[in-house]
Amino acid sequence: MDALVGEMGKPNLATASRRWRRSIEGVAGMCEAAPMRVLCLDYDLGAGEDHYRFGSSVSLFDYDVVFWDPAQSLEGYKALRDTYQGRDSLNDNASARLVNDVHRRNSEFKDFLEMGRCLVIFLPGDLDVWVDTGKKDYSGTGRNRAATRIVDRFNILKAIPLDLTFAPGSGLEITPANDIMASLFKQSRESWIYRSVIEKHQTVKPLLHIKGTKKSVAGMVRVKGAGGRLILLPELVLPFADDESDGDADDLDLVETGSPEDSGVATQAEEDEDEPWPGDLLLAWVESLVAEPDASLPSWTAEYKFPTEARRSAEQVALEAELSELQVRIESLNAEQARDEQWKTLIAGSGASLERRVREAFELVGFTFEQVDPGRSDLKGEYQGRRVVVEVKGLSKSAAEKNAAQLEKWVSEELAEEREVKGVLVVNTWRELPVASRTEADFPNQMLKYCEQRGHCLLTGLQLLSMVRACLDSPDRKSEIASLVLDTVGPVENWSDLASIFVPREGQAESAQLSVDEPESSLQGEVVDPTESQGADPD
Template sequence: MKVLSIGQSFQHDDVTQDQFGSGTSLLDYDLLLLDPAVLIDEYWAKSKVNTYTGYPVIDDRNSVRLKTDIRRRQNEMYEMLKQGRTIIVFTPAPQRCHIAPDERDYAADRLGVAKYDLHENLFTPILFTRYGRNVRTVEAAGKSLEFRGEEPFGSFWEKNKNNLRYHAYFEEKVGKPQWFIEGTTKVIGTYLKIKNGYLIYLPMVQAEEHFPSHAEWLEAQEIFIDSLLKLVEELKKGSADVQLPSWTESYLLPGELEQRTNLSNLQGVLDHVYREIAQQKEHLDQLSKYKLLIAGTGKAFDVQVRKVFEELGFTVKEGLLGKDDIFLNYGDKFAVVQARSMTRTATITQAAQLEKCVSEYFTPYDVEVKGILVVNAYKDQPFQERTEAVFPNAMVNYSEKRNHCLMTGVQLLNLYLEARENPERRAALVQKMFDTSGVFDEQVDRPVQRSANGEELQATEPTEVR
């Protein structure tokens, strides 16, 4: 089988590489592999204009070449399908660029302001325009794919499922979907029978940087192309079946309407289930983020601390420029919160930094400001291994004299969970933070630990925080 690849290079003896704008005829080949994601660069690289509104600008000369090549290739692809050949397109994100309009704006030319039209889908609907379909994709990259298709695509999937990556999904259902973003109804791979051939949209094999070695990448490419050739051969075997003309769809056999209705209803139920799965995954992801209070670090830890204080009823105020602290108020009370995540114990230096921050807010606002330090110490260790004191005695003595509230991420998490489960206690718990001078001493147990099957693990005694 003669294979031509345009836009993507494959290390395989059966694949010939070429450019979209070359003079090579597609009709010399049995299988076309087309990656539209890199085709704009072929024309932009030869253009004398750079970018506009952040997108490539194809100058007048190359705009003419681009439009001419699209028409030429479109006709060749249509002829390939008529002859029963196969075209595989790697589902692309919208390819945005500015090209010269068909009709020149001579007034703009005289002013020295060339006008270029922004196009988003030059290559995506390259075949569908003949059928009056508006096929659009949405940019989205990832590797969580889910196969819900049929043979012979199932065999192809089994050989390549660990090496595929998607870069976009279809806005609407197209053809017979085979691949989806996992847990959703977003289609990333599908196929259509057009004339006597097949048009297949596929996710792409991952780039070399995603493989441990060059040899493993070469092996993955070899498997990918070999399984593609097998897929095309199997599709051709099935194409020997009689293809009914479209007008027969308006003639229904006894029981056909009922079966079509049942199929449609089942598809609706399936779509609803996948939407529910997607929503549940989102809820679970949001809930899991609270674990950042006991295992997070950096910006993610800071953001989650801020979110918890907001959910406790605090209002985030405009802080000082260039500061990473959190300035809050709760009713007529004000507080500045600093969040620190580390692999060791807290230090007196952090208490001193908190005191400096409190004084910086007191001066411009002329209000009493409570200093709160939230520390996720020993962040990389499981709870049962966190046996060292979080706040050393010297630090505690320093903070007690300055009315600081020192608390761990575990304490903040459990305070939040208690306030969420018992809203009537929320105000008292918040007041407890304002009343604390030194270590927050509200009785705090660790979150219940459970195994993957839901069984409660053996509990351990809470670690002394001082």
């Protein structure tokens, strides 16, 4: 027994305090009914359970419910490890222990579920490691002979006795998939983080979805016949820190770490005894599932339906179809929203992302571009036989002569090849300011003469965005806008009216605009009627 105790995990002081208080307060209740026997493998639920390591020799069969944290279990095998191809490579001893323990627990888990018990697994992220196969390759002879370990990829989740697959992916946006876990999630929604997505499998009943999708991050499998349950859950983050923690920050980067005072997490002394403990809530929910009588019916009973069942079934089919249609519409709207958000890079971005949006804007108008070598002009292409080179800049201030000089360098290279070319300078000026606050000049007077002598077209990110919105609303204006860019020498006039691009902000008059000049009804001054709908990209 002493050896067995040495294999147990050690709960922290906060957990021990909770158990002591629960044992004192719940003596009467325990006298009335025997408590459910709960085991945690490498996990601290804080709900009065027993603790052992995954690799311990303890039998599962003394328990009704087992909770298992595979990510924490794997850490116990990584004391001596190397890396190979970016993944942990376990040494010979750890490899053998892991493979043997997984094989043993797989058999135990299978028998445990077939006995009608409940296994709860907190799904980890990517846990693939390299394990030693015991084989070696030899090369060379004599003193130069070298041995190479042969390793194989291995995952601790092979201990799960069902053929399930998971895709790594972390996040916080979770919503109940149905009523099974809705009550528990409502009481503990801030405590869940998903690190894996359950790939579609016909035997898994979804419990939680990623918000706005049907991708499952929690599910349940009911073992046929015996009624055992395999419950797959995201990580449950409990509001206490392990006293033995070494301070490693291996957790999901979405979770901020710090002292209890910094994080606002209650310490043991500050704990509100009236506030439900997430571990208690989870255990109570699991116990409610396990305590349910086996309501499984023989298959022939499905042939006998009550009138209420028939009506309900038809309504369910109709609602499912409606839900599916709504989901498609939501996903379509989300995609359109994402495209609109990307265009705002023209007024806020810089660097490679701004260059991509500028290229897409010109391609929307009808320009085509060729591949350019790194360090050369940002964009080089043509429109209906007329060549163009485009220099793109995102600045926190106005444009400068050096930007025009850089553009002229690319123009000169084209002219040296005896190719007529139009130089276009696109500068997202004052990018750190809201567009309505960009009141200073975009292209100072000292650079205008230089650009005009060389036939450069000067264009701001805001103006290009206005052109993009005009093309999306009225595709027949594309040739008009292309000609404007190719024929303009110096700064493009107008195309800076915010009301033609955005809906008025709250508390702002619809007539608010950046330019003080009213646009004229001409080629250069014509703007989109702000009363027209700002449609999304038709394709």
